[in-house]
Amino acid sequence: MREKQKITVSNVVIHIIFILLMLVCILPLLLVLGISFTDETSLLRDGYHLIPKVFSTGAYQYVFTGATSVLRAYAVTIFVTVVGTLCHILFMGMLAYCLTREEVTARNKISLFVYLPVLFNGGLVPTYILMTRFLHLKDTVWVLILVSIASATNVLIMKNFFKSIPQALIESARIDGCSEYRTFFSIVLPLSKPSLASIGLFVAIAYWNDWMTCSLYIETPKLQTLQYLLQSLMNNIGYLQANAGASQSMETAILNLPSEGARMATCILAVGPIIFLYPFLQKYFEKGLTIGAVKE
Amino acid sequence: MKKRWLALLLAAAMVGGTLTGCGSSKESKGKDDTVELSFYMMNSPVQDQDRIMEKANEIIEEKIGAHMKLVNVDSATYAEKMNLMINSGDPWDLCFTASWGGINFYENAQKGAYADLTELLPKYAPETYKRIPEGLWDGVKIDDKIYASVNYQQWGAASRSGFRLRKDIADEVGFDWASLKGMPTLDALKEMDDFIGKALELHPEMIGWETSAIKSFYANEPLSWDMEEVGDILTPGWIRYTDPDTVINQFETEEFKAYCEIMRDWYNKGYVRKDGATVQDTSPDRKAAKFIAESTTGWPDSVDFEGNADMERMSMCTKETAPAVGVSNTRTVIKAGAGPNAAVAVNAQSENIEKAVELIELLNTDDELFMLITQGEEGVDHTYADDGTYSFVDGKYNFNYNEWQLGQSYSPDFTRALYDRNEAGDKQKESQTMVYEADKTAEVSPLTGFVFDATPVKTQIANCSSIIDEMVPALSSGSVDPETTIPEFIDRLKTAGVDDIIKEKQTQLDEWKAAK
Numbered sequence: 076m077r078e079k080q081k082i083t084v085s086n087v088v089i090h091i092i093f094i095l096l097m098l099v100c101i102l103p104l105l106l107v108l109g110i111s112f113t114d115e116t117s118l119l120r121d122g123y124h125l126i127p128k129v130f131s132t133g134a135y136q137y138v139f140t141g142a143t144s145v146l147r148a149y150a151v152t153i154f155v156t157v158v159g160t161l162c163h164i165l166f167m168g169m170l171a172y173c174l175t176r177e178e179v180t181a182r183n184k185i186s187l188f189v190y191l192p193v194l195f196n197g198g199l200v201p202t203y204i205l206m207t208r209f210l211h212l213k214d215t216v217w218v219l220i221l222v223s224i225a226s227a228t229n230v231l232i233m234k235n236f237f238k239s240i241p242q243a244l245i246e247s248a249r250i251d252g253c254s255e256y257r258t259f260f261s262i263v264l265p266l267s268k269p270s271l272a273s274i275g276l277f278v279a280i281a282y283w284n285d286w287m288t289c290s291l292y293i294e295t296p297k298l299q300t301l302q303y304l305l306q307s308l309m310n311n312i313g314y315l316q317a318n319a320g321a322s323q324s325m326e327t328a329i330l331n332l333p334s335e336g337a338r339m340a341t342c343i344l345a346v347g348p349i350i351f352l353y354p355f356l357q358k359y360f361e362k363g364l365t366i367g368a369v370k371e
Numbered sequence: 372m373k374k375r376w377l378a379l380l381l382a383a384a385m386v387g388g389t390l391t392g393c394g395s396s397k398e399s400k401g402k403d404d405t406v407e408l409s410f411y412m413m414n415s416p417v418q419d420q421d422r423i424m425e426k427a428n429e430i431i432e433e434k435i436g437a438h439m440k441l442v443n444v445d446s447a448t449y450a451e452k453m454n455l456m457i458n459s460g461d462p463w464d465l466c467f468t469a470s471w472g473g474i475n476f477y478e479n480a481q482k483g484a485y486a487d488l489t490e491l492l493p494k495y496a497p498e499t500y501k502r503i504p505e506g507l508w509d510g511v512k513i514d515d516k517i518y519a520s521v522n523y524q525q526w527g528a529a530s531r532s533g534f535r536l537r538k539d540i541a542d543e544v545g546f547d548w549a550s551l552k553g554m555p556t557l558d559a560l561k562e563m564d565d566f567i568g569k570a571l572e573l574h575p576e577m578i579g580w581e582t583s584a585i586k587s588f589y590a591n592e593p594l595s596w597d598m599e600e601v602g603d604i605l606t607p608g609w610i611r612y613t614d615p616d617t618v619i620n621q622f623e624t625e626e627f628k629a630y631c632e633i634m635r636d637w638y639n640k641g642y643v644r645k646d647g648a649t650v651q652d653t654s655p656d657r658k659a660a661k662f663i664a665e666s667t668t669g670w671p672d673s674v675d676f677e678g679n680a681d682m683e684r685m686s687m688c689t690k691e692t693a694p695a696v697g698v699s700n701t702r703t704v705i706k707a708g709a710g711p712n713a714a715v716a717v718n719a720q721s722e723n724i725e726k727a728v729e730l731i732e733l734l735n736t737d738d739e740l741f742m743l744i745t746q747g748e749e750g751v752d753h754t755y756a757d758d759g760t761y762s763f764v765d766g767k768y769n770f771n772y773n774e775w776q777l778g779q780s781y782s783p784d785f786t787r788a789l790y791d792r793n794e795a796g797d798k799q800k801e802s803q804t805m806v807y808e809a810d811k812t813a814e815v816s817p818l819t820g821f822v823f824d825a826t827p828v829k830t831q832i833a834n835c836s837s838i839i840d841e842m843v844p845a846l847s848s849g850s851v852d853p854e855t856t857i858p859e860f861i862d863r864l865k866t867a868g869v870d871d872i873i874k875e876k877q878t879q880l881d882e883w884k885a886a887k
Contacts, residue, residue, distance in 0.1 A: 118655070119655055119658055119659035120659065140766060144416075199455065200455065200458050200459050203455055203459045203461075204459045204460070207459065207461055208459070208460070208461070213461075290445065290448040290451075290452065291452065291455065294442050294444070296416045296417075296420075296443070299416075303445075306447075307415075307445040307446075307447055307448070310445075310446075310447030310448075311415065311445065311446050311447050312651075312652050312654060313447075313585055313651045313652060314446050314447045314472065315446055316583075316585055316586065316652070316653070316654065317472070317585040317586055317591075318471050318472040319586075320471075320591070320668055321469060321471060321472075321712050321713055321775075322524055322526060322712075322713060322775040323524075323526040323668070323669055323681065324524075324526070324772040324773070324774065324775050324780075325772075325775075326686060326687065327772040328771050328772040328773060329654060329687070330654075330658075330687050331415075331769070331771050331772060332415065335655055
């Protein structure tokens, strides 16, 4: 049984401030949801409303049947997010673990190799040349995963976490006959769940929200990701309108682009799944925030 | 538990296998005897494109023994993507190019990215070459070499600007819209002031004039002010048609000041949107038929030719919801940028440059092929109603009206675009004939053939651009007081080096004139 809290002035003020902050965060999202369910003509006539004046699912019907195949984009995005996050955690975890093991004599040199790209990197054009000309990854689904499969920052965070696992635990596992792999997969990884979950969440969100890679390397409409579709829906209108002087056909082209409602519907679909990840990973997330904060 | 990491190894091997698999399948494609030519253009996703391209490729293979791979890149990312592909030496054969929107025709041509077509065009694409007025070819020349094939559009090459206003409301208020014909833009705006005021009294829910953050009626519309841009439109340095030898700072003119003052006045009177300085997308307002008056680049206007369907409705509306009249007030001129307004370039690194030029010719001369790709199949993708009006079938192939990027939609016999099979269609043909006639007699810009090399003043241009991006939307939407803001704006431009840019443009222009 928790003690009943007294209502003080400061408490009320703090609550009000946080309620206002919450509204600032949540209202735009609800508004987008409202717009996505509003009938198109009503949207033009009455403007935006939280509760649709004329309810319609037309925008969603358009999104699911139109030329921009949202369902396929969903599949691509989910595949990339799941596979990408798992691979990212696995490879970065193995690397970080090695860097904490004293048996790896070259670990300082490897560390340098890991951290150097944080300070100096090739930039866009060399990266593009590498991806397309040498790795031949252009227009494949793997490029979406491989481009962000390594992150020095995450290695650093994981390394600090692995360091906090008592050395004795690993030694005792070895005495009991564990191979290196088994030690890693059965002892170290389960103990690092909080750190893996919070890093996993960051990585998953990064994969989910990544549209840049898709816009650079993907040409087949089948492989486009959800965020890229969304991004293009939002930007095309502005770009075409600004350059409409180039051809009279352009005005008709703009007219042909998805309506306000359809754009909002895509928006809702794009935030949907990832927003539900938060509640499930919340407990790890909070724990994960303090990773590496205290150094022993 | 050896199984687990064995499984992992297996997974890794599978991933590796797929990767190499992808790589090798790509290479084997090239070994076919028909050449595959890739064509990059900006377009939204197109349904059923495989079906149409299969049919199109049958024609292309039969005629020139090649295959075309049409790659649609999203318009918002097209410029960046193409420039990246050029800079990194990525393989491509043909692409849509232009001198606006960051696509950088001149810069890329100077850099040597585009193949020199001066001799190839008359040889492999004679019809394409012959059809286009000489002035347009001058527009895509750098040092007397042609670097792109101009897409001569069904809308003609000459520009003329003007206004479109609501016919029903003009009648209601009793406004003599035809009097705006040929009037200097400033006077025309003053003339419209009273009209918009009265119209808004009757229809308070409407908006008098369109303002937005992405397009300024001054900064993006030099023709309306009897000026033309030297180099990129948004960089400082324009010329007046009345004094084509002097480069001026377009923001330091009486016109700009007067325009901003009018907009400020309209802002205070509630004629324009209060958030005009930040609004990015005005299409909802247009679709809702909210504007009383707007600018237009379309012509012939309602004075010269009654029945031009594009002039009889407001932008993005139908004739029923927003009946309109158009009136033009500028001169008719083929601007220096008319050539690279829409053109097709060939990659200088391509292995099949000749074939690529043959493909350009085929796209421009084979009406059946051009219509197939740009309009789909009749009866399947577009249909004609009983009264002869055509429409596209929902959910079928739709090229999103991007035919102007693929090739020339110009056709004096009207065989390269869809027209209604009734009176309206005949009217459209009639009005386009007027445009084609005007193209032959229109003034040619004094700047045609001049290419500004921006490299010496790159930093200054970058500095000025960010200031222009920040200040122009606020000024041209009336959100700020021009009395204090214009001097501040000009001061900031001067600090950023605007005078260097003007001077550089002037020097290059003088040299070019002397050489001519």
